[in-house]
Amino acid sequence: MNKKWAVKRITVNLALNEANKLEKYCNQTGRAATDVIRELIRGLPMNKSE
Structure with missing residues (x-):
């Protein structure tokens, strides 16, 4: 099983x-x-310090 995405399940x-x-x-x-x-989460704005 490919665990590339199995970092955290919500x-x-x-x-x-x-x-x-x-x-x-x-x-x-x-x-x-x-x-x-996943695409929506990636598009969330992030603070410059993060």
């Missing part, structure tokens, strides 16, 4: 409308939810 509780929006986006783009969420 659980996210979403409201029904949020889960539906994510699922619809994933279906439209053919992307996995994990990939979409």
Whole structure:
């Protein structure tokens, strides 16, 4: 098993409308939810000191 991404596992509780929006986006783009969420996290602004 490739553990490249197995650094930390998290659980996210979403409201029904949020889960539906994510699922619809994933279906439209053919992307996995994990990939979409990971990309959103990478796009978060960071402080210059970090």
